[in-house]
Amino acid sequence: MSRDLTLKINGQTYEFTIGRRLGQIPESETLLETLRERIGLTGSKMSCGQGACGCCAVLMDGKAVASCITLTAECEGKEIITIEGLGDPVTGELDPIQEAFLEHNAFQCGFCTPGIIIAVKSLLNGNPNPSEDEIKEALSGNYCRCISHYQVIEAVKSVLKGGKTE
Amino acid sequence: MTEYRHIGKVRRRQDGRAIVTGKAVYCDDIKFKNAYVAKVLHSPYPHAEIVSIDTSAAEALSGVKGVMTYKNAPAWKTGVPAHRPVMDQHLRFTGDPVAAVAAVSAQIAEEALELIKVEYKVLTPVFDVEDAIKPGAPEVYRKEDNIESKGFHYENNCLPPGSWFEGNDPPFYKIQEGDVAKGFAESDVVVEGKVSYTWTFPGAPESPFIAAGWDDETHVSVWASSQGPNMVARPLAATIGAHINVTTPNVGGSYGNKDALGYTAMLIVALAKTAGCTVKYAMTKEEHLLVYERRLNNKFMGKIGITKDGMMRALQGDWLVGTGAGSELTQGQVAEGLGELHLALNKTPNWDITAKVVVSNMIPVGIARGFGGQELKACALHLLNRALKQIDMDPVTFFKKNFCQAGDQYYWRTGHKYSNPVINYDKCFDVAAEKFGWHEKWKGWGVPTRMEGSKAYGVGFSIHSSGDPQSDETFAYVRLENDQVMVHCVVSQFGNGQRLALAKTAAEILNVPLENVTLNESDTRTDPADFGAAGSRETITAGGAVGRAAMAAKEKLLEEAAAKLGCKAKELDTKDLVVFKKDDPSVSLPWMAICPMYYSITGQGMVEGDFNHNNCVMNFVEVEVDLETGLAKIVNALSGSDVGQIISPIELKMQFEGGLGSAGMDTGQLEEFVLDTNIGRIVTHNLIDYKWRPFNELPNFETSVLESRFPTANPFGAIGIGEITGAAGPAAVLMAIENAIGGAEINEYPATPDKILKVLGKA
Ligand code: FES
Ligand code: FES
Secondary structure: OOEEEEEEEOOEEEEEEEOOOOOOEOOOOEHHHHHHHHOOOOOOOOOOOOOOOOOOEEEEOOEEEEHHHOEHHHOOOOEEEOHHHOOOOOOOOOOHHHHHHHHOOOOOOOOOHHHHHHHHHHHHHHOOOOOHHHHHHHOOOOOOOOOOHHHHHHHHHHHHHHOOOO | OOOOOOOOOOOOOOOHHHHHOOOOOEHHHOOOOOEEEEEEEEOOOOOEEEEEEEOHHHHHOOOEEEEEOOOOOOOOEEOOOOOEEOOOOEEOOOOOEEEEEEEOOHHHHHHHHHHOEEEEEEOOOOOOHHHHOOOOOOOOOOHHHOOEEOOEEOEOOEEOOOOOOOOOOOOOOEEEEOOHHHHHHHOOEEEEEEEEEOOOOOOOOOOOEEEEEEEEOOEEEEEEOOOOHHHHHHHHHHHHOOEEEEEOOEOOOOOOOOOOOHHHHHHHHHHHHHHOOEEEEEOOHHHHHHOOOEOOEEEEEEEEEEOOOOOEEEEEEEEEEEEEOOEOOHHHHHHHHHHHHHHHOOOOOEEEEEEEEEEOOOOOEOOOOOOOHHHHHHHHHHHHHHHHHHHOOOHHHHHHHHOOOOOOEEEOOOOOEEEOOOOOOHHHHHHHHHHHOHHHHOOOOOOOOEEEOOEEEEEEEEEEOOOOOOOOOEEEEEEEEOOEEEEEOOOOOOOOOHHHHHHHHHHHHHOOOHHHEEEOOOEOOOOOOEOOOOOOOOOOHHHHHHHHHHHHHHHHHHHHHHHHHOOOHHHEEEEOOEEEEOOEEEEEEEHHHHOOOOOOEEEEEEEOOOOOOOOOEEEEEEEEEEOOOOOEEEEEEEEEEEOOOOOOHHHHHHHHHHOOOOOOHHHHOOOOOOEEOOOOEEOOOOOOOOOOOOHHHOOEEEEEEEOOOOOOOOOOOOOOOHHHOOOOHHHHHHHHHHHHOOOOOOOEOOOOHHHHHHHOOOO
16 A cells, blocks of 8 residues: 655655655655655754754754654655755855854854754744753753854854844 | 964854755765665674574575675784774674675665574673683683784783884883882872773764775775774775775764774775675664774772872872773773873872783773873872872862973873973963862862752862874875865864864965865875874874975965066065065966966975874863762863964864763763673663763853964964863862762762762762
């Protein structure tokens, strides 16, 4: 048995079928695998594979989810935004959060950075004016082994000051 | 102090936009043409023998390209000295590879692993270093494994000690000088004891990755998530007798730990050979935690003698270095660890310390920042605290008296002594202590700084120094073409900001905007030789080589311009891609006229290594201990150093902050692998169970940085510190915890709540 699946990713529509045949998406495939291996969106990173590190975070209907433990088959009708889709697709202008991360050099190896930016976006979508504690709490599931935390917090605070995020 | 255009200024990283938009390419983001996926079957037992193995069903599975076991693996060995085979019938730790499969997809490779039938004979394992060296202990390697090197023989689970890469120098694994008996007799206080430091996970977010394919019989192409591509290429090439080219795209964290990837690279190059195809192996995080190279564990049993006025008189001890089932470079860590202890306690006249490198049935040890010294000093300096308590001297005062000063001699990894005539860190102690508020916070040994309800606060201090910052030869070249500066040096992007520093260096010397500088991707095909990032060396070595290459290119540029302008090169200078006469800037030539369309000007640069430039980082910490729950947290941290010249202020600050994580400072109270000795397997093999520092647990963090312009080979007088920013951390943390809890002694890292409650008599 196979069924159709329509995914909306970064504003584009992708049509797949769920099934066991060649080219179909098996029920067990994670959203992270679909993004990285089928669509070529490799900005979301695989690290823990268990929902513990945030490296694979994407926005689903505006909220950050761990794509490594999300099944693609369950994403029908969801609006998915990955790190590649945060900026303006027409002008190439970056999201203010990305701009702030650049401004503050808020990364070292950068492997955790896409996930952290997505987590910040998710936070600000729900709470445009978080306190420093709320920022830290919202990022508490993001693993950053390089300890870029301090610059990340500076970057996020600067976005709030700039009032650029709606 | 000279005002620079780029050096010392905040600049955006050239790869920053790619990082924040998800376009930066890491190994596993590359689509390798015709590559098969590798998966590995790991030993379920810590010590066993394969009685029989049947791979026929796996081989018959559609989509499987090849299966490798000990039966068909090439007879290569890695490690120091060569001891660890690609695969063996004898399995030495839980996770030791039993078989490797190359298949068209990860799913098929995994299915194939399940089809492999293995019958094991379980052997008795040994885990603890002290147990492992007892006569009659289970043998991790045996006579027939033929481990022998420079006259040292393998016995009682002790690998030959000392580093082996130093030409004809004898291995360096002990310091014996003076007369310790006399030293103890002259001491006012002598303490004895045993302190142990746990095994930990450096923990890069990107798990180790290797892809490999044989281009022909003698050439292999490798893609590696490595901070040191030549460390992957050169030793393995020598082992297998083929030329290896290594490409390193962005690396998702390393912390010294994804450097040579010695065993993993050998395994995958072997699989590519036996399966006859290109294979890629992206470790899962679970494999990364369960089987990949980790930080060494060790015990120090020793005796220390000091005088009332706080001068070291004698140090004696056995350093048992646990290297698990294999050593990538543990002997190098022994050599440098001894050197680092010698730098810290430099005024000690009498030494008798000997290291043993001990194998066991635990995960093999690889490279990790702190490289031996972090581990040894965490133990030896903690024992020293017992003596300082008796003479009632605070540790800052003590180390200022005993630390290596300009002109003093210290041992380094060859076993010879080195010395820097100029670099002095005396002032650093005072400035950093002042900024931290050390003298107000220090209330004496075993006395908390303050109490708040059930929370007790205490402070600690320690220091680390390495002789590596100018080590080993380094080459670079710089090409000027049209309006571009192309820099070739084999420096990977793994988070330390070094590539930005090198681009700035070239831009500064050639006086061009940073945008006109391109750094070649780190690739051994196109970049000249260099040992790679390690020991904080690239600030001086790569910085020096790139700086000299840029200067050489500039000289040639000016000579060629002089010929065109009919003047002497020394009358000319260049700025913003225009060469002009110094006394009449209206006489000028744009670079485009000197190196037009298809013209190239190349400058070469080299730095000859030496060990005469030691860096230094001091860690001050304040901890809070909940006396009811036993939970200890770092609440304040200050790291101090003199870095000569700041190249990139934000990146420097982040290097200091980075000392908290990656099995650095946090190994004082938080991080450790937990072993289930019944099954010989670690139970903390995922990022939920292995404890790490999250965003909502950040201490207040400050730095104290001096800029003394040291005479190093860095063109601006800088010295690197990145490797060692957390190395003294664990010792400082444990000292602070003991002070907070009133002086009860804890002799095992990390000071987790159970240990704290136990010494408080509450558990
Ligand atoms: S990789 Fe998905 S949360 Fe870690
Ligand atoms: S920047 Fe490397 S893990 Fe966060």
